[in-house]
Amino acid sequence: MYLRIENLRKIFEENRGIEKINFSIEKGELISLLGPSGCGKTTLLNIIGGFLKPDNGKIYLEDRDITDIPPEKRDISTVFQSYALFPHMNVLENIKYGLKYKKLTKKEQNELALEYLKIVGLDGYEKKSIQELSGGQQQRVALARALVLYPKVLLLDEPFSNLDAKLKISMREELKELQKNLKISMIFVTHDQEEALSISDKVVVMNNGKIEQIGTPEEIYYSPINEYVANFIGKSNFILKDGAKKLIRPENIKIEKNQKGSWEVINKEFMGAYTILKIRNGIEELYVNIQGEKGREYKLGDLVEISM
Structure with a gap:
């Protein structure tokens, strides 16, 4: 495995943190850490990035133990939720900032920074100040600054949470395309189930500091391991059948109006x-x-019949 996480544990005061975290990713995979606020996603990401030291456990990158290696020597880059751009530097200076620690000439640093500026679609913006950029453009600069370092793994902590709904969709499409073109491994933290399902090769569903389930988006959606996962990934129905609860997704129920129907419409959400x-x-x-x-045919109070 390209990146391997073994038995990670980090407990803070009031017993908050993570424990018994085990998963691995292949080279070129995009994995999402999905769960509600406070479930341990960002703690886990910070440990992988080297910004937090675990109480126990190991992190291996290409079979090399990097658990105690400082962030700048891990071959791992992070894009933070706040972007963490330097307001006193222009776009090009922000992108090439980390390159000053590499054995590159200033000319080579500039050429690389300009190359990644093109990759993220900001060709011609090199002399712009950060304050002149929109949220989406700042996000692209943060991505370019991380990618220019040729990281083996890119970590992204809720990178689109500050963007409006339309821009969020276009940015995740761009990120997925960029990830596949560059063949880079990514770990993406989000609380948005739609976001996780749409961009991930695998989804790691977390709850109270532990992993509930790991699988492809299709496995997580259609075969959730328990009610927590099912309810977190979209709306769910559980019916008793042969003495056991069975999951039925809302789109798999057929419905028809019937004045003698045994079901009543009690709520309606237009999406x-x-x-x-x-x-x-x-x-x-x-x-x-x-x-x-x-x-549009259905109103509150309508009687219906269903089949599954």
Whole structure:
């Protein structure tokens, strides 16, 4: 395995932290650490980056133990949530900042910085001040500054959380394309399940400092290991069948209006491309997704029948 995490543990006061963390990634993979605030995602990322020392456990990069190696010698770069750009430096100076620690001439530093400026789509912005840039452009500068160091692994801590919804979608598409083109391994921290599912090769779902499940986005969505994972990854329905709970996703339930139906529509959420109905039969409650304009046909109080 390219990067291997073994039995990492870091406990702070009030028993918050992480423990029994084990996972690995292959070269060129993008893995998301997914979970709610306070579940240990950023703590884990900071340990991998070398900014925190674990209480126990090991980190191996290409079979080399890097657990006690300082951040600047790990061949790992980090893009922080705040971007951490230097406001007194222009774009080019920000990007080439880390290169001064490499054995490169100033000309080589400039050429590399300009090359990565093009890669992130900011050709011609080299003399701009950071204050002149939009949030999305600052994000690209932070990415270029990390990538120019040729890291073996790139860590990203909620990098799109400060962007608006439309820009967030375009930036994650750009990041995925960039990652595949450069064949770089990335670990991406997010609390946004849609974000994790859309860009990841694998998803690591975390809860209270531990890993609940690791799998492909499809495995996590369609075969969650427990109710916590199922409920965190989109809306879920659990029905009793043959004495056991069975997961039924809202999009897999068929629904029809029926004046003698045993289910009543008790809530309706219009999501644009689809509509989410919440229905009740007196005891049970279920979510149902309806694609397209057909969702307009249903109103609160309507009686319906369903099939699964």
